[in-house]
Amino acid sequence: MPEIDGARLLARLGDGLKDVRGRLTPDAGMDKITWFRTGGPAELLFQPADEADLSAFLAALPEDVPVMVVGIGSNLLVRDGGIPGVVIRLSAKGFGQVERSGETTITAGAAAPDKRVAAVALEAGLGGFHFYHGIPGAIGGALRMNAGANGVETRERVCEVRAVDRRGDVHVLSNDEMGYSYRHSAAPGDLIFTSAVFEGFAAEPETIRAQMDEVQHHRETVQPIREKTGGSTFKNPPGTSAWKEVDRAGGRGLTVGGAQMSEMHCNFMINTGTATGHDLELLGETVRARVLETSGIRLEWEIKRLGRFAEGQGIEPFLGRG
Template sequence: MAFADPTSDWLQSLPDLRGRLSANAMLSDITWFRVGGPAQVLFTPADEADLVYFLKSIPADVPVFTMGLGSNLLVRDGGVRGVVIRLGRGFGTIEVLGPDRLRVGTAVPDVKVARAAGEAGIAGLHFYRGIPGSIGGALRMNAGAHGVETKDVLEYVRAVDRAGNVHELSVADMGYTYRHCSVPADYIFTQATFRGQPGEPSEILKQMEEVANYREQNQPIRERTGGSTFKNPNGHSAWKLVDQAGCRGLRVGGAKVSEMHCNFLINDAEATAEDVERLGETVRARVKATSGVTLNWEIIRLGEPVEGRPTGEALAELSNTGAGKQ
């Protein structure tokens, strides 16, 4: 599917734009699942000022979405209408502010934040070693692992809204709950300041190695996956519910529930995005039928299906009637 290309007109009205615009850019090339259609426009801003200039200048009715490393994202096969903004080098700085504080750009991978904090002797951020993706996604999802969440170490955030206005937010402004923040969806996080505690670099490194070893032994990190698929419901572990519903190893087309950790879906046979979403919805339906618990997606699903194809819970109905390969 190809969308209409507005970039020529935009470039004429944006003479001072320094970032890169690409029309009909395939997002399957830059997401971890390696599935999905194109972005109508993919924009990589040079820095925060360039982002502000772009958002203030393009038509107000153009939808805008933001992605980081594409680790927790399922792009549907029809692609994404509007603009997908991918933050790059201009948002990749790391600055040590003192014995317990760190300021980073939101394009920085979580693992690099953990490493920088450890080298600086800042304890408390070691858990980011086990979280795939970038800091922007961690802020939006209140990412956490091993008993620590983003809200526990975050101090301040900078963000740009759809109209190009810059905001500075405290951790209290983020409205954090489990894997959720209440900041408007159109805010694009550009920078974050974290506060840990002074620590011994060698001890922090040891903690990071323990996190990395746990992930290596328990998660399918070498597969094409989107990380944890479903949020843990109150009082339950998502993977246990999936396992109890008999879904470990379940396949739909080219997508499969990981046998190593069944809260991970993997693309192991040239899956389509519909295969992956259908598999996830089938798992949700079976868990609901066996336990009465509704699983909610942790992976973000973005974009449109191929014309005429369903999305969401209707896909589970297709699988249950035999239309899906299982």
């Protein structure tokens, strides 16, 4: 397995990227991006200037160079060995716009914070977006994982999505083509979402504000929002809640190294200050193994894990229990 070497990769790409307008950073520290504040470097981090720049970059990038996309890093765990190839992060300047684009529609760039979309909807008197006020992520991630909260999901608001594929071609997908299900989109994995159009409905600002306040109160009272966390660790299994199963299996407050399942909300992992990516993932798999043994339920990760393990590291799913 070749070592991660951003300078070498950048040199290999050479003149093929001479027209790129965005920012290229070799050996970029992912611990500065992820909310967990852990993880190894990205071999090459690319922040495109706009959709056309992203398209040109991907068209020029050799097919054998792996590409991964990250958002604001809120539900992301990067392994300690780093991420080989190119990591693409859409900038707020190029992809963070949010505007009312029709009587009941809002257009938002993929880098726009979910909370910003909720705020614009409030200003426009459009209901149905209050749930975004409580999701600590960006629209690109919400589109990919059908993010939801307080009984509402992204799929209920999406009209169409713009995306760029690995070859640099631009696509426009309908809601049906996104193939939404619980915390999942069936859209091809190589698509990088750049913007989307959402539809709401006319509502009184006072009603919307009250709903947003309720969302904020819920977050502040039951979630460890001031910790180094990645949000919900596991998806809710059918018929129950992930936190209930973690609690039943004795996972509340469980620690591995500097990683801990929150005492406040035991479906949240936190970095208490010294956690490595390995600590966090090992804790998660330990909890999954305990839940499997206690309840027979195979919890699925909601947090996205990227990259490779450091030399000598490795973690078997469910700690090898099948």
